[in-house]
Amino acid sequence: MADLPLVLLHAYPLxxxxxxxxxxxxxxxxxxxTPDQRGMGRSPFPDSDSGRQPGGEPSLDDAARDVVALLDRLDLDRVVLGGCSxxxxxxMAVLRAAPERVGGLVLIDTKAEADTDEARANRLSVADRADAEGVTGWLADAMAPALLSEATREQQPEVEALVRELVDSQPPSGVAWAQRAMAARPDSTDTLRGADVPALVLVGERDGLTPPDAARGMADVLPAARLEAIPEAGHLTPLEAPEAVARAIIDWYPQG
Known part of the structure; x- marks a missing residue:
């Protein structure tokens, strides 16, 4: 039996x-x-310029339906599904919506908990500013120090330059939608607890946004998880240490 395909979902605001x-x-x-999520990269909003559903607010549940629709278009019954941040x-939203489509999980520099009130307020403030000002000239400056470890910024300046380029190129409407959707997301601990599929949890050991303790918490509740920390990396391990991330996924990858 052939291995399941791997679908990887990118981080915000990339x-x-x-x-x-x-x-x-x-x-x-x-x-x-590796699809672009709605409103980011080259992926348009499916419904309107703002990405808002009629009568509703931005929700990762809508983005999860985008992923399931992609699997349908590609005629993929089950995949190994993963994402960063x-x-x-x-x-996790896809896992709630369509668990039968998920044959394995790769969770990279992320967490199961919902936002605190302070984090939620910060997200909504960023969304409002993106709507009002766009993102060029301030979002990359605000995000880069938190996304990358100090070692990466000092030793791999090309990675920081790439991150800044990716952030600056995002549509402001997509940035705003993503922040509002993330602010509204629920706690996913019980979702992971019920995910009886092989899982790999990766985290940069210098990740200050979703630190190793958050990764350990996910690995502890998942029924069949492997936890690995990537030395010296921050919140964007696929950019900071791509060889280590690829090797970890390949070594873990479920058979058939």
Missing amino acids: DARMWNAVRGPLTARTRVI MGGYLT
Whole structure:
């Protein structure tokens, strides 16, 4: 039996290009699919310029339906589904919506908990500013120090330059939608507790946004999880240490 394809969902506020450095090694193991999420990269909103559903607010449940629709278009019954940061939140939303489509999980630099009140307020403030001002000139400055470890910023300036380029290129409406959707997301601990599939939890050991303790919490509730920390990396391990991330996924990848 052939291995299940691997679908990887990108972090905020980036797009699918963040996976470029890991795609090569992973495609030698299985089929790899890296879509842009709604409103980010080259992916438009399916319903309106604002991405709002009639009578509703931005929700990762809508983005989860996008992922399931993609699987339908590609005629994929089940996949190994993974994501980094916001991509991890979206992975958990898909797991809630269509658990039968998920044959394995890769959770990278993410967490199961919902936002605190303070974090939620900060997200909504960023969304409002993106709507009012766009994102160029301030969002990358605000995000880069939190997304990358100090070691990465000092030793791999090209990675920071790429992150800034990706952030600056995102549509402001997509940035705002993503922040509002993440602010509204529920706690996913029980979702993971019920996910009886192989799971890999990866975290940068210098990740200050979703730290190793958060990764350990997910691994503890998942029925069949492997936990690995990536040395010296921060919140964007697929960009900071792509070889280590690809190797970890390949070594873990479930059979058939």
